[in-house]
Every structure is written in structure tokens, then in C-alpha cells.
Amino acid sequence: MAKSRKEFTPLQRRQLQKEANNECAWCGNKDPEDWQFHHINGNPEMTVLANGIMLCRNCHGKADNGYSITMDQLYSRKSELQKAMPPETEKSNIAGAKKILKSSLQSNEVNVGNVGGDFVFSPKSEVHIHQKPRKSADTEKYPDGTIGSDMYAHGYIKYLAEKATEAQIKSNIKATPQKFYTLFARDHGLTPFFSLLEKLPAAIEFMQKKIDGTRFARGLGYKFYHTFDEHKAMIDNPKGRNKR
Secondary structure, three states, X not given: OOOOOOOOOXXXXXXXXXXXXXXXXXXXXXXXXXXXXXXXXXXXXXXXXXHEEEEEXXXXXXXXXXXXXXXXXXXXXXXXXXXXXXXXXXXXXXXXXXXXXXXXXXXOOOEEEEEOOEEEEEOOXXXXXXXXXXXXXXXXXXXXXXXXXXXXHHHHHHHHHHHHHHHXXXXXXXXXXXXXXXXXXXXXXXXXXXXXXXXXXXXXXXXXHHHHOOHHHHOOOOOOOOOHHHHHHXXXXXXXXXXX
């Protein structure tokens, strides 16, 4: 059943307009007649400020298709906009992030901190601010405690998305890795990389099913991908890698 669309309130729209500095948050279009308000995670029922961003009509269409402008790109842009906001908006931003994560991940308690405009999540009951540890270039843009922030989890989900893309293309189905990130987000509220690490088993199962269900993979007679444990072993011992 399709989710009913809920519009952002006039007060929320004014806040998102202010956050975007009176222009499209993506391309800088300053024409008010073109401004629209986008639900970043694709859930039209989740009208909290943390899930909203002001875009022009053209960029909104690109964001809706999930390919030209991706959800992850919009979350990163949202973080940049929030860094430029006055300090008094921090409390409302944290509250909004906490609400969106609780709803999306169906978690009983989510701890949300804000470090330099970036949301940091962990499964605790308090709200606090802490420093982020140094990360690799691939994972540093994702909040602590998420799949994207973990070297092993990030790499394996990216690997499976690429294998799923390959399997579908070889089955004459148009696909890109972003397609699978977007499909996962429609079921779970956030893309795999922005989901908490507790969602890793669900993300792995989702990606593997997308591979196993293709005509190409079914005809092989063997798994078209290695397991998560094999993936970790290959990272820890690069010389032992196989070609699969």
C-alpha cells in the first residue's frame, strides 16, 4: 500500500528555505516559483526537518528518481547546510534526527550527537556530543555507528551492490549500485550506508537476494559472491584474495 504524502508545514518550509539560504540547496536556483520541498529518505509521511531539503523543480525531479541526485548526496548536502546555521538551531536538528532514526530503524532508543553539523548515532538512551574518530576516506562522511562508517560493512555492501548490478545487467536488466541503495531505503527508511550497524544483516540479505534472484546467478550453479566473513578475511589478508 502506497504511503500517503504529508506536506511540510508553512513553518517547516520557512525553516528549510532559511537553511538553504533562499536558493535551491543543490543548484542554487533563486527563483521562488521553482522552489519545492523534498523528503530526503523517500518516505512522504516523514515530515520532520531532518528529512527535508529545499530544491528547485528540476533538482526535485532528479532527486525523486534516486539516480541523478542520490539520497546519500542529499544527506551530505543537508549536513553542509546545517553547519552554516546559527547555534540555536542545533537542538531542533538533533531532535529531528532522533525522530527520523527512531521511525526509520524502529529502534527503542537512539543516541544522537551533532559534531560539526554531522549527526552521530549510537544505540544508547542519552543525547550527547562527542568527537568522531579518524576514519578512512571511504567512511569518514558517514555518522559513527552506521554501516557506512565501518570499513568491513561499508566495503561488503558496496561489493554486493556492484555484484547485483553485474548480475542484473547480465540478465538484461538495467541496473546501477544506486538502484539497490534506493530500493533498500524504501523498505528501511535510510540507504544502507546511513543505517545503523544493527541493520547490516538485513542489508546483506537484501543485496544477496537481488543477486540470487537473477537469471544469470541462478544459471551459474554456485554463489556469485563471497560471504561477509570471507570479505573480512580478504581485507585483513590481501594476498589471500580470490577473483570472485
